[in-house]
Amino acid sequence: MGLPVTPSFRLDGRRAQVTGAGRGIGLAAAAALAQAGAAVTLVARSSGEIEDAAAAIGNEAKAVTLDVSDLDAVAAFFAQAEPFHVLVNNAGTNRPKPMWEVTEADYDAVLDLNVKAAFFVAQACARRMIETGTQGSLIHMGSQMGHVGGPNRSLYCASKWALEGMNKAFALDFASHGIRSNTIAPTFIETPLTEPMFADPAFKASVLSKIKLGRIGKVEDLMGAVLFLASDASAMMTGTSLVVDGGWTAE
Numbered sequence: 001m002g003l004p005v006t007p008s009f010r011l012d013g014r015r016a017q018v019t020g021a022g023r024g025i026g027l028a029a030a031a032a033l034a035q036a037g038a039a040v041t042l043v044a045r046s047s048g049e050i051e052d053a054a055a056a057i058g059n060e061a062k063a064v065t066l067d068v069s070d071l072d073a074v075a076a077f078f079a080q081a082e083p084f085h086v087l088v089n090n091a092g093t094n095r096p097k098p099m100w101e102v103t104e105a106d107y108d109a110v111l112d113l114n115v116k117a118a119f120f121v122a123q124a125c126a127r128r129m130i131e132t133g134t135q136g137s138l139i140h141m142g143s144q145m146g147h148v149g150g151p152n153r154s155l156y157c158a159s160k161w162a163l164e165g166m167n168k169a170f171a172l173d174f175a176s177h178g179i180r181s182n183t184i185a186p187t188f189i190e191t192p193l194t195e196p197m198f199a200d201p202a203f204k205a206s207v208l209s210k211i212k213l214g215r216i217g218k219v220e221d222l223m224g225a226v227l228f229l230a231s232d233a234s235a236m237m238t239g240t241s242l243v244v245d246g247g248w249t250a251e
Contacts, residue, residue, distance in 0.1 A: 007232040012037035014136070016230065017084045019068050019121060020091030022049030024191030025141060028219035029088045029226045034059045036227050038086060043068065068117040078124035085136035086230045087125045089118050092141065092159075094193075099154040107155060114159035119166060126170075126179060135178030139229045140167055142183035144245040160185075164241060171239030180238040184225050187245035189217040212247025 016033040020026040021042035030053065034040045039060040042050040050063040066077055068091050092114045095106045122138055129136060145153055146160030163183060170181035188194060188207050198204045198216065207216065225242050228234050243249060 007235060009227055009231045009233050010037050011086070011227075011230060014038045014085035014230075015041070015082060016086035016088070017041045017043060017125070018088040018090055019043045019066075020141075021088075022046065022053060024193060025186070025189060025219055025222055026088070026090040027053055028223050029090060029139075029141075030061070031057055032223035032226050033086060033088070033230060034061055036231065038230070041081075041084070044091075068121050069113055071117075071120050074117075074121055075124050078128045081128065083128045083132045083134040084125055085129075085134060087122065087136075087138045088141065088226060088230075089121055089138065090141040091117060091121075094153075094156045096152040096156065096197075098152055102155060110155040110159055111162075114156075115162045115166070118163060122166075122170060122181070126174060126177075129179055130177050136180070137230050137234070138170065138174070138179065138181040139226060140181070140183045142167070142185040142241060144185050144187050144243065144248050146183070146185055147241070147243065147249050167241070168239045175238060180229075180234070182229050182234070182237055182239070183241040184222060184229065185241045185243045185245065186222055187211055187217050187248050189219060189222065191219065210248050210251075211245070212250065215246070217244070217246060 016038040018026050018030040021030045022044040030040045030042050034057045041062045041064055042054050043064050043066045044050045045067045047065040054061040054063040068074055095110055140163055142163050143160040145157045146164045149157055167181050167183045174181055225244050
């Protein structure tokens with residue numbers, strides 16, 4: 001009897017890029033891809049953290065200082081780079097506050113990075129892939145807040161719901177080119193960005209009351225999801241969201 005063979009999770013010989021890779025989820029994504037054999041390019045606005053991270057990761061990892069909100073710089077970078085097989089579109093921000101306190105500056109800061117920059121990073125990466133006939137996987141770091149609402153999260157929810165819609169349209173545009181597009185939608189994850197939030201016992205308790213598995217997420221909880229979507233193991237997945245939320249959205 002001929003048994004089916006599990007598709008490989010290995011990424012040997014593939015190039016991957018991760019934005020916002022200096023710490024937290026981005027750093028974990030870069031490490032996961034490198035550990036599976038990919039040559040990873042870590043991108044962030046400041047050079048110090050990503051240079052240290054690239055050195056720690058090894059395996060041909062490179063650090064590139066790039067502000068993804070500078071669209072001319074983004075286009076120039078991808079135009080001269082070898083095409084990537086994997087993009088983790090991870091750079092993002094949040095300004096949590098009640099909707100009635102949101103300023104135009106808050107709106108621009110969150111939507112410009114989480115939506116506009118994410119769109120044009122994906123566009124520049126995909127253009128280079130298409131012109132060189134490179135097939136691969138675009139992974140956009142969404143959020144459970146792209147599937148539900150939350151108090152003090154009007155801007156963040158707006159941006160992450162937009163990312164989900166963009167992702168579905170991307171998948172349709174790219175399918176004929178052999179390029180897949182999916183999101184990962186995490187719950188609250190322990191990172192340098194969220195650490196100050198969890199210093200508030202009431203906030204932490206409210207989060208834990210919604211996560212049915214009873215704990216805050218760790219970056220390691222997302223590494224398998226990144227690897228899965230980057231690899232041939234997810235070859236039939238595009239235009240969807242891998243929700244890693246401990247049961248938050250199940251209720």
